[in-house]
Amino acid sequence: MANKGYIKTWFSNWWDVFSHELKDIFSDGGVLLIFFVAGLAYPLLYNLVYLNGILSDTPIAVVDDAACPDSRRFIREIDATREVEVAARCVNMAEAERLMQERKVNGIVYFPKDFGEKLAHNETAKLSLYADMSSFLYYKNAMIATNFVMLHEIGQIQMERYSLAGMTEQEASQVIKPLGYEDNNPYNRAFDYSIFLISAILMIIIQQTMFYGMSLLVGTRKERNRNFSSLPAHYGKYGIMRIVLGRGGAYWLLYLGIGMYIAFIVPAIFGLPQRGQFLDVLTLLLFFITDCVFFSMTWCTLITRRESVFLLFLAISPICLFLTGCSWPTVAFPKFWKVFSYIFPSTFGVQGYINLNTAGGDISAAGFQLRTMVIQTIIYFLLACASINLENWVTRHMDTIREKRDDLAQKVGIDREEDARIIKGV
Numbered sequence: 001m002a003n004k005g006y007i008k009t010w011f012s013n014w015w016d017v018f019s020h021e022l023k024d025i026f027s028d029g030g031v032l033l034i035f036f037v038a039g040l041a042y043p044l045l046y047n048l049v050y051l052n053g054i055l056s057d058t059p060i061a062v063v064d065d066a067a068c069p070d071s072r073r074f075i076r077e078i079d080a081t082r083e084v085e086v087a088a089r090c091v092n093m094a095e096a097e098r099l100m101q102e103r104k105v106n107g108i109v110y111f112p113k114d115f116g117e118k119l120a121h122n123e124t125a126k127l128s129l130y131a132d133m134s135s136f137l138y139y140k141n142a143m144i145a146t147n148f149v150m151l152h153e154i155g156q157i158q159m160e161r162y163s164l165a166g167m168t169e170q171e172a173s174q175v176i177k178p179l180g181y182e183d184n185n186p187y188n189r190a191f192d193y194s195i196f197l198i199s200a201i202l203m204i205i206i207q208q209t210m211f212y213g214m215s216l217l218v219g220t221r222k223e224r225n226r227n228f229s230s231l232p233a234h235y236g237k238y239g240i241m242r243i244v245l246g247r248g249g250a251y252w253l254l255y256l257g258i259g260m261y262i263a264f265i266v267p268a269i270f271g272l273p274q275r276g277q278f279l280d281v282l283t284l285l286l287f288f289i290t291d292c293v294f295f296s297m298t299w300c301t302l303i304t305r306r307e308s309v310f311l312l313f314l315a316i317s318p319i320c321l322f323l324t325g326c327s328w329p330t331v332a333f334p335k336f337w338k339v340f341s342y343i344f345p346s347t348f349g350v351q352g353y354i355n356l357n358t359a360g361g362d363i364s365a366a367g368f369q370l371r372t373m374v375i376q377t378i379i380y381f382l383l384a385c386a387s388i389n390l391e392n393w394v395t396r397h398m399d400t401i402r403e404k405r406d407d408l409a410q411k412v413g414i415d416r417e418e419d420a421r422i423i424k425g426v
Helices: 002-026 028-049 069-080 093-101 115-119 136-164 167-175 192-223 233-237 240-272 278-302 310-321 335-343 345-358 364-398 396-413 416-424
Strands: 057-063 084-090 107-111 129-130
Touching: 002 028, 002 192, 002 240, 028 192, 028 233, 057 069, 057 093, 057 136, 069 084, 069 107, 069 115, 069 136, 084 093, 084 136, 093 107, 129 136, 167 233, 192 240, 192 278, 192 310, 192 345, 240 278, 240 345, 240 364, 278 345, 278 364, 310 335, 310 345, 335 345, 345 364
Parallel strands: 057 084, 057 107
Antiparallel strands: 107 129
16 A cells, blocks of 8 residues: 555656646747747758759869860760769869859869870879869769769770770770679669758757757746746655656657657658658657657756857757768767767667668667667666756755855955956946
């Protein structure tokens, strides 16, 4: 009977905390704006921005100082690719640079005077590529087109040289390409920029909007000199675990719906790859949301002002995106950034989501990410309990802390009132 009474009291306390947190969330316009407007609109906005992830016929300029058959053939082949279009043939680099500055072209290919001469003497010939970096798509198209043509030209030059050496076409082909292979990219055949980028952004939106919304609410409470333990007063008598799980349950419930919208509905609207099994992706999503809840609850205790959230938004979001490895392979990370990436749930949530939903793997393909998120969840749950316990202790002993702070300032000769007037400009 005693156990039943304890369990009933535990759930009653949990429900009080849970319902109070939901009430605070729905009574704060800023939090609602982040959770529901940003959380629901950002996935649509990013997909609309990158809707045309494939850019064709990027205009480029060509400066052909070599004026030889090899350079002219190279130019014709570049112009025949899907990625770029030779929009201008310039007499010098100054003219090409002017066209790029006027936004008439987005890249320049330059052939030096000795290009044909070096090829004729079996020496290494060089050409230069300049790309407009105002958009990654311009650089990508210019680089892909130039590399594809260059690889093809290398094969042709080798064929010519072996033929001159007395080999038949079949013999030369076997020397150049002894093993046949086929380049096949089943998940992104057209090198669509949005496919690998949006999958990462979707998971980061879940983490970031949850953290900013929770931090906004915590900053508001602290500005009013109230924390969760004193609102209402009897909450301070509850156990820390009930407070953490009650608060976390409110955010978990909201983001279960928001997360399913982001992970399943948005990709279906824009035709993004959905090759993973529904239950596998849902399992990953549940682990990820749980991890994000305790991650946000831990770090938001450091927020002291409501407006601090917006500064963090600008600083942290690009870092989180980079640390997922979607734009740079994680094996090439310096050790510091590799370890630093373990702080964020998005690092493993994004990797697991791509393994399941984009690459079409089963749940074992995200096994490492799931295990890591479980470890993160346990660590952040303990840290959330410790941080809220510390916050409650500071609140209960605030008067004592102020007295000791004033005593210390007096001993070292600091006039706190004068300093406050100087800071305010009075």
